[in-house]
Amino acid sequence: MKLASYKNGTRDGALHVVSRDLTRCVVVPDIARTLQGALDNWLEAAPRLQAIYAQLNTGHVSGELAFDPARCHSPLPRAYQWADGSAYLTHVELVRKARGAEVPESFYSDPLMYQGGSDAFLAPTAAIPLRDPAWGLDFEGEVAVVTGDVPLGAGIEQCGQAIRLLMLVNDVTLRNLIPNELAKGFGFFQSKPATSFSPVAVTPDELGDAWQDGKVHLPLLVDYNGTRFGQPNAGVEMQFSFPQLIAHVAKTRELSAGSIVGSGTVSNSDRKVGSCCLAEQRMIETIEQGAPVTPFMKLGDTVRIAMRDAAGASIFGAIEQKVTAHE
């Protein structure tokens, strides 16, 4: 099924069930007022949401509306956890190669992951506020899962069973703040402003055969200023599956329902498919030409992130954002 949270003046928005073709939706306050509420009580809520979803796909439901992504907040406008991996080692290899460093062998068996801020996400069509263009604003196209409760020490199979929903991500990054933060040794902080997610979150069964081994085997489509910038496949070179990434978190602490775990920037070694962030293009330029050519995002720039099924239909709706000055 497909779920969205409409802006309604509250902090968490109003949970809506959305038709598979993203044309219609309906609010479901008798089941759960918010997506977090549904996730908190998933085993009871999910079958009831699924029943509404089935009705919506086969006919009409009382109170249904035309679905409008512009009215959507992030499926979880705020969440209790946003942990982002870096599972596409092509991306990591380029980062390292551009600065003349090797990828440590351990990176192929021990996932990279950082804890992101989760208290205030941007809506999927919200402007990206930029206080200082010198900070080097970049987009990062990713896939993420939303989990149920996961106990401390859970194994990979149990972690896989805890995957409730999938979303697309724009992990907005301030590249020029990263070197100083990495030098301090405490990881990313100011370099990771508010993240955005796709208008719609979907259960794994919506992906059909494209959901294999805990990975999404479809191209992630990233357009920059109206031109295709990248379309790497999110499944083929994902070094760590989502169940493995969740198990990385669960090694030393439990996860609560509604935790979001991200894939990291999707990246393929085939350079013909392009990139899901500007930094990667700049690294390729550095490797090939000695210096980056592509600038970071400017005021007025736009990014669009989406994914289509085998029949060409949008699965999650699109993240569509424009960079604007913050007064």
Place this chain on the structure above:
Amino acid sequence: MKLASYKNGTRDGALHVVSRDLTRCVVVPDIARTLQGALDNWLEAAPRLQAIYAQLNTGHVSGELAFDPARCHSPLPRAYQWADGSAYLTHVELVRKARGAEVPESFYSDPLMYQGGSDAFLAPTAAIPLRDPAWGLDFEGEVAVVTGDVPLGAGIEQCGQAIRLLMLVNDVTLRNLIPNELAKGFGFFQSKPATSFSPVAVTPDELGDAWQDGKVHLPLLVDYNGTRFGQPNAGVEMQFSFPQLIAHVAKTRELSAGSIVGSGTVSNSDRKVGSCCLAEQRMIETIEQGAPVTPFMKLGDTVRIAMRDAAGASIFGAIEQKVTAHE
């Protein structure tokens, strides 16, 4: 005023107003069912909570109970943000000195901060589950604030005005997982399991004159296995005030109500006052004797973290935890 969240089988517990002397409390569902609910709507909820608090301190309130810290969850059992600074540079200086490194000059003007997991905190008297004693379990005694909404780019004064509550913290750390994580460059992750907070959160006015310049000028009392281990003053050598730490977060993103911002391990340069974590004692041993002597926590070890006012009364109640094996 003083607030606590009683365990009641729900994920967020039941908000209680607690008397100043920590002897009595009362549930306030007509004002807010949960602390997060009160924080989401603070300007309306706070005066009403304050009125109950005044009644509780001067007489009796219908429905009041004897206050029992063992029934408390963390004031926020789960939160949308837990961002922890490292504002006591004595601690940072010892870390560096023990490994023969200098403290970069920038550390005195640019706060260290990491993003912690906030989806599932431990209750103040909950056991600390340990899967592997070789991970090097340590406690870290800290102070933290809970904020209201803070806009992107807020200045220090505005950040100070957004401080709603204060709590004590046990920032549980797995020391032996840190070197590998720092080498990976993404910051702490598995090395920071679930954090614990004091039974009671208090408004800044409860500290009286001890709340000065956005710092808590009182000793933090840390007992390890029943013996006083440290009692450094949390105010005197805090390099960055809480408003400054909040402004560090707000530089590139807004904060939502209920965000927790921590001080880092409280530490004084006067070694006679002891330490708030085992690692610091081990660093002093390394500097003085060439190698650490004090081991990390073992199964069955206990830690107690509290703070007393000038008259000797407990302000926040005590964090009291025991290390237990996790099956």
